[in-house]
Every structure is written in structure tokens, then in C-alpha cells.
Amino acid sequence: MKKYTILLLLAIFSGFLSRAQIGLTFDDTLICRGTTITMGATFTGQVNGLNTDDYFTDEVIDIGFPFVFYGQTYNKCVISGNNFISFDTTLATAYSSYQYTTALNSTNGQLNKVAMLGFQDLDLSQGGTLKYQTFGTPGSRRFIVEYCQVPKYGFSCNQYKVTNQIILYEGSNIIEFHTADMPGTPTCPSTNSAANGGNSIQGLRDVTGATTNQLFTPNRAPADLWGTIGSTNSSRRYTPIATAPFYVIDSIPFNPWQIIENANSALLKWYDANGTFLGQGPTMTVTPVNPPSPATGTYYVVEYVGQAGCDLTQTYTFLDTIHVRYDDKKAYVSQAICAGETYNFYGQVLYKSGVYDTTFSTTGLSCDSTIILTLTVNPRPNVTLNENSSVKICQGDTYIFRAVKQTGATYQWIKDGGAIPGATRDTLPATTPGNYRVRITTNKGCVDTSKSVELKVKPNPTVKISYVSRNNFCAEDTVTLKATATGDNLEYVWTPDEYVRRTSLGIYSIAEAAVPQTGYVKVTVYNGDICSASDSVLIKVHPCCEIGMPSAFTPNGDGKNDYFNPILQVGQKVVTLQVYHRNGQLIYDNENPTKGWDGKDKNGNYYTSDVFMYILKYNCSDNKIYEKKGDITIVR
Incomplete structure (x- = not known):
């Protein structure tokens, strides 16, 4: 059974707190809330009747759990009055040799499967007690053998008394030796006989067939004569390992287990979980109501204050706990579902967030129980795609x-x-x-999938530009271009826009471009799905700067050939036009650059038939200034 130290009650307890155990009628029980129970407590210390010198116990002692020693499992043992235990139960009632070498060589192999607290010649007939006890709950029990104030052998040595303890641990198979008092007695025959292999030996020994394994505490082996030196309040732990020497020895704090012996049951006191004193005696009747529902249980503490262990002058305080669990339950549970799902709560089909409860009978004691459910409905993810049922790309x-x-x-x-x-x-x-979709999972585990969107991939048209007219052009000449394309519902876009004049054709596959300088003309074709293709052509042009000039004109006001002016080409522009009389007089200086010279002098009178000189300055598409000189004849 499990030992607890209840901090809530420490203020009311006095004395020396140590390790011990109180035997309980039960330490864990299941009841319906409100049921009356009677708790009981006893003392589980057992006193062995061995009070003769050099013998094993008459009875085979139940360890209380399976214990593994050097790879073999034992459930029982016998105890020798000479400070060791043996797993060879055939030795019960047998004489126990007090000399180590003799015990080794005895015909019945007294030291073949032993744990020696301190093998030596002790004399239980002269006093002291031998105790053993099993404590704890299944899985973590301990088997304890204690030699309490046992005299060393010999009239002059009976005054030297040995107190020590061995603990075997369930599950871990650890062995602990706790030596409270090993008097150093160099004059006692029982501890100074090196010829007999030495005495006061602490360790383990196992003989199985032809294999012998043995391990001794350092400075406590047969030749060390530990009993002549002695020690107090020292402890060693033997922890099993898989390989030789099969145990590891460690020094540990001195902490033996105290066995309560022959205690008065009136010393037992009872407290509830709040530390309230309920009464004293071997039994206590209660109706557990504290704490109230929905707590799953409560507990009670039984306390012993008095003598324990070997030192009857010391006062100890020991506590044990009785746990009371309620078979009825008021359980609070939480559950989450996603929107659109349902949750079956003991026959109730739920789909909205809220708090719900149900009552049922337990299978154990048929107590009414309640389960309170908090249901959370989490939203599903937003799986909207910002597309129509289908989309297109090129x-x-x-x-x-x-x-x-x-x-x-x-x-x-x-x-x-x-x-x-x-x-x-x-x-x-x-x-x-x-067809594309997306499945989204929220951080609450809710899942939804979007509608399907079809992605259509449309073919691109093709296009190629070709010349219709010649391919050697002057700047600003008109170039006719033709686009040959494939595809449906085509639309043509020509660039640069300022170069291009669309033809009268509805789909504009032919365009006329006036190109002022060498450069690209591009056409982009779009089909009915707005997919496109492009082509471009480099049109090389050169400035055409020769200008045409008439040799004569007839300024008579009849509206025909009345002005003298250059014959301009595309890209050409008059800068200045000057006309001179044969005598060198300037008679026209660009006064009417739009129409030219009308054949009159500065007074507005027409010249008669004659020949005149001109100087023309003009620029071309290359933006350079050119000059031309020549004669012009007026014909009357």
C-alpha cells in the first residue's frame, strides 16, 4: 500500500517522521456517493520467534513478490541467526555455521544463494530480535529483514550488539544494506579470525552448478575483518546489471525502514482531507461527503505517533492514506466538430454549439453519473475561388x-x-x-473543397508581314504592307500608329505606312480568345533631297502657272527663296513662302518677259539645310 506524507497535516503532528507502514483494511476503495464505510488499521510488523544460537528460521518466509537474484526468480527465503538471508529454502530449521570457511564448505552449501548483511557469529539466545516484513502496493513492494540489537557471540562480547537491515525491492530487484551499528571488536573471537576466512562480511554469493558469482562491499570482504573495525549509519546499494559482476555497488544515504512492533491501537488517529480530527482507534466509520460533486473522490489519513524500529527511546510519526473514489461521476468533457457534422452524445444527435448533459448508471456499483458536454461547432474554411466556372489563358x-x-x-x-x-x-x-479545385484545412481540423474551375488553354494565332510595294524608299514615302495570319476572328493592330493609315479592308490585313525614318513597323494579331501574335519589319528609308524647280512661269493672273515655287517632295520644306534681277537687285525675299514669287516688283508691277536668278534654301527629311541656285524665265 502506498505511503503518503500529507503536508496539510504536518502542523498538527509531532515527533520524528521516518519511513514505516501501517496496515489498512483498504487503501483504495470505490463507493457510491453518500455510502457509509468503516475503515480499519492494524500494524503489519512481524516478530520472528528465532531465539536460539546458530540456526535458520523454522518457517520458510514468503517474500511477497517475485525477486530476481543472479538471474533466478525467488518468492521465498530463510533467515540465519548469523546475519544473512538465503534463497535456499531447504535450509529451514537447519544448523547455521558461524564460521565463513566452514559455511562455504558445508555439505548443504549454506552460502550458495545468500545476501549477507554482515556474516558473523551472532547470538540471538542472549537477546535482540529478528524482524521481517513486506510493505507497499503491488509493483513497488519492499521485503525487509532487520536484526535489532543482536549481541555478538561470546561472554565478553555479548555487550556488543549489531543492528542492521536488508531491503529487497520489487521490480528493480535492487538490494540495500543499512548498517545502523556494527561495533568494532578486535578482541572478540567472532570477528578477528582471519584463519577461518574472516567474519563480518557484507556481499552477495550465488553458486549455480559449476558457476560461482560473488561480490563484496569494498573493505567488507572476507579478508578485511570488517567486524574488528566496525561502522555506524552506513548504507550500500547493489543495483543489478546485465554483465559480470552483475551488480553495481553504490554508497547511499543511511535511511532504514522502521517497523512498528506491538503498538497500542489506541495510538491510531484519523483525519479527513481537510485535516479535521475524526477520532482514534483501530476503526473509523465515515460517510464520505467532502469534497462534494463533481470531485471524483476524497481521502482519509491515519496517523501513528510512538515507538518503532530498534530504538525504543525514539518517538516516530507515521502516516498512511485511504483513498475513497466515487463510482458515480460528474465528468466534464469537451468536443469540437465542424459545421455540417453531427455528434452523437448518448443518443442525442447534436449539431449546434452548446452545453449538454446526460445521466446514466455506472457498471460497477450502479451509481447515477452525469456527463456534461461542451460542444463547439467550428466553421468550415472559406473555399471561394474568385473565378467563374471556367477561365482561359493563351x-x-x-x-x-x-x-x-x-x-x-x-x-x-x-x-x-x-x-x-x-x-x-x-x-x-x-x-x-x-479542372482545378483547392482543399483547405483550418487549424481546427475542418476541411472543405472549392468548386471546380476549368482552365482552358487557347492557341495563339500566327502572323507574318510582307511588302506589297517596292522596298527602297525615301523618307515619308508611303509603304504598303501586308500581314498574312492564321486564326479565327482576327483583329490587326499596326504600330506606330502615327505611321500607319489603315486601308478600307475590314480586317486591316493591309496597311499603308508613311515612314519618316528607318524603323520598325509592327502588327499584332488578336483572335476571338484575345490570344495574340506579333511580327515586325524593319523599313529602311533614306532622305530624298533633290528638289524640282520650274524653268519658267506665266504670271498673268489667269490662275495657271502664276507663281514661281519649288516642286517639293515628301519631307522637303522651304527655308528661304530669293529672286535677283540680272543687275543683282534683290526683288523677292521669301515674302509669300506658301505661294512663292508672283512675278511682280516691290511696287506691285509685273515684270516683262525676262530671265531672273534665284537662290533656294530648303531642308530635307534628314533635317539638313540644302541650297539650290538657278534661272527662272517670265513668259508673256
Whole structure:
């Protein structure tokens, strides 16, 4: 049974707190709330009747649990009056040799399977007690053998008394030796006989067939004569390992287990979980009501204050706890579902957030129990895609699908029913046709999948520009271009726009371009799906700067050939035009650059037939200034 030290009660307890155990009628019980129970407590210390010198116990002693010693499992043992225990139960009632070498060589192998607290010649007939006890709950029990104030052998040595203890641990198979008092007695025959192999020996020894394993505490081996030196309040722990020497020895704090012996049951006091004193005696009847529902149980503490162990002058305080659990339950549970799901709560089909309860009978004691459910309905993710049922892209383009971004959500994109590996973001770039969806999982585990959106990949048209007219042009000449294209419902866009004059053809596959300088003319073709293709052509032009000049004109006011002016080409522009009389007089200086010279002098009178000189300055498409000189004849 489990030992507890209740901090709540320490203020009311006095004396020396140590390790011990009180035997309880039960330490854990299941009841219906409000049931009356009677708790009982006794003392589990056992006193062995061995009071003769050099013998094993008459009875075979039940350890209380399986214990593994050098790889073999034992459930029982016998105890020798000479300070060791043996797992060879055939030695019960047998004489126990007091000399180590003799015990080793005895025909019945007295030291073949032993744990020696301090093998030596002790004399129980002269006093002292031998105790053994099993404590604890299954899985963590301890078997304890204690030699209490046992005299060393010999009339002059009976005054020297040995007190020590061995503890065997369930599960871990650890062995502990706690030596409270090993008097150093160099004059006692029982401790100074090196010839007999020495005495006061602490360690383990196992003989199985032809194999002997033995291990001794340092400075406590047969040749060390530990009993002549002695020690007090020292402890050693033997921890089993898988390989030789099969145990590891450690020094540990001195902490023996105190056995309560022959105690008065009136010394037992009872307290509830609040530390309230309930009464004293071997039994206590209570109706557990504290703490109230929905607590799953309560506990009671039984206390012993008095003598224990070997030192009857010392006062100890020991506590044990009785746990009372209620078979009825008022359990609070929480459950979460996603919107659109249902939760079956003991026959109730629930789909809304809220608090629900149900009552039922337990299978153990048929106590009424209640389960209170807090149901949370979490929303499903928003799986809206901002697309129509289908979308189109042109071949070579990429379409970006976008899901609604949600904190903590995870995404999986699906194409034609199959998950796309690695497509786990809230956006998806897509280039191939198919039906696309996204499955979103919220941080609450709710899942939903979007509608399907079909991605259509449309073909691009083709286009090629070719010349219709010559391909050697002067600047600003008109060039006729033709675009040859494939595709449906085509529309043509020519650039640069300022160069191009569209023809009367409805689809504008032919265009006329006046190109002022060498450069590209481009056409882009769009089909009915707004997919496009482009082509461009480099048109090389050169400035055509020769200018045409008439040799005569007839300024008579008849509206025909009345002015002298250059014959300009595309890209040419008059800068100045000057006309001189044969005598060198300037008679016209660009006064009417739009129409030219009208054949009159500065007074407005027409000149008669004659020949005149001119100087023309003009620029061309290359923006350079050119000059031309010549004669002009007026004809009357």
C-alpha cells in the first residue's frame, strides 16, 4: 500500500517522521456517493520467534513478490541467526555455521544463494530480535529483514550488539544494506579470525552448478575483518546489471525502514482531507461527503505517533492514506466538430454549439453519473475561388488561382481529381488545361473543397508581314504592307500608329505606312480568345533631297502657272527663296513662302518677259539645310 506524507497535516503532528507502514483494511476503495464505510488499521510488523544460537528460521518466509537474484526468480527465503538471508529454502530449521570457511564448505552449501548483511557469529539466545516484513502496493513492494540489537557471540562480547537491515525491492530487484551499528571488536573471537576466512562480511554469493558469482562491499570482504573495525549509519546499494559482476555497488544515504512492533491501537488517529480530527482507534466509520460533486473522490489519513524500529527511546510519526473514489461521476468533457457534422452524445444527435448533459448508471456499483458536454461547432474554411466556372489563358501564359488566405490554414490544390504534389500555398500558378479545385484545412481540423474551375488553354494565332510595294524608299514615302495570319476572328493592330493609315479592308490585313525614318513597323494579331501574335519589319528609308524647280512661269493672273515655287517632295520644306534681277537687285525675299514669287516688283508691277536668278534654301527629311541656285524665265 502506498505511503503518503500529507503536508496539510504536518502542523498538527509531532515527533520524528521516518519511513514505516501501517496496515489498512483498504487503501483504495470505490463507493457510491453518500455510502457509509468503516475503515480499519492494524500494524503489519512481524516478530520472528528465532531465539536460539546458530540456526535458520523454522518457517520458510514468503517474500511477497517475485525477486530476481543472479538471474533466478525467488518468492521465498530463510533467515540465519548469523546475519544473512538465503534463497535456499531447504535450509529451514537447519544448523547455521558461524564460521565463513566452514559455511562455504558445508555439505548443504549454506552460502550458495545468500545476501549477507554482515556474516558473523551472532547470538540471538542472549537477546535482540529478528524482524521481517513486506510493505507497499503491488509493483513497488519492499521485503525487509532487520536484526535489532543482536549481541555478538561470546561472554565478553555479548555487550556488543549489531543492528542492521536488508531491503529487497520489487521490480528493480535492487538490494540495500543499512548498517545502523556494527561495533568494532578486535578482541572478540567472532570477528578477528582471519584463519577461518574472516567474519563480518557484507556481499552477495550465488553458486549455480559449476558457476560461482560473488561480490563484496569494498573493505567488507572476507579478508578485511570488517567486524574488528566496525561502522555506524552506513548504507550500500547493489543495483543489478546485465554483465559480470552483475551488480553495481553504490554508497547511499543511511535511511532504514522502521517497523512498528506491538503498538497500542489506541495510538491510531484519523483525519479527513481537510485535516479535521475524526477520532482514534483501530476503526473509523465515515460517510464520505467532502469534497462534494463533481470531485471524483476524497481521502482519509491515519496517523501513528510512538515507538518503532530498534530504538525504543525514539518517538516516530507515521502516516498512511485511504483513498475513497466515487463510482458515480460528474465528468466534464469537451468536443469540437465542424459545421455540417453531427455528434452523437448518448443518443442525442447534436449539431449546434452548446452545453449538454446526460445521466446514466455506472457498471460497477450502479451509481447515477452525469456527463456534461461542451460542444463547439467550428466553421468550415472559406473555399471561394474568385473565378467563374471556367477561365482561359493563351498558350505559353500562366494563370494564377487564388484561394482566400486564412490564418493557420493548410492548402492542397487538386487537378482533375488528383492532388498536385507540393501545391500547398494559397495560390497556384497553372499552365496546363484541366479542372482545378483547392482543399483547405483550418487549424481546427475542418476541411472543405472549392468548386471546380476549368482552365482552358487557347492557341495563339500566327502572323507574318510582307511588302506589297517596292522596298527602297525615301523618307515619308508611303509603304504598303501586308500581314498574312492564321486564326479565327482576327483583329490587326499596326504600330506606330502615327505611321500607319489603315486601308478600307475590314480586317486591316493591309496597311499603308508613311515612314519618316528607318524603323520598325509592327502588327499584332488578336483572335476571338484575345490570344495574340506579333511580327515586325524593319523599313529602311533614306532622305530624298533633290528638289524640282520650274524653268519658267506665266504670271498673268489667269490662275495657271502664276507663281514661281519649288516642286517639293515628301519631307522637303522651304527655308528661304530669293529672286535677283540680272543687275543683282534683290526683288523677292521669301515674302509669300506658301505661294512663292508672283512675278511682280516691290511696287506691285509685273515684270516683262525676262530671265531672273534665284537662290533656294530648303531642308530635307534628314533635317539638313540644302541650297539650290538657278534661272527662272517670265513668259508673256
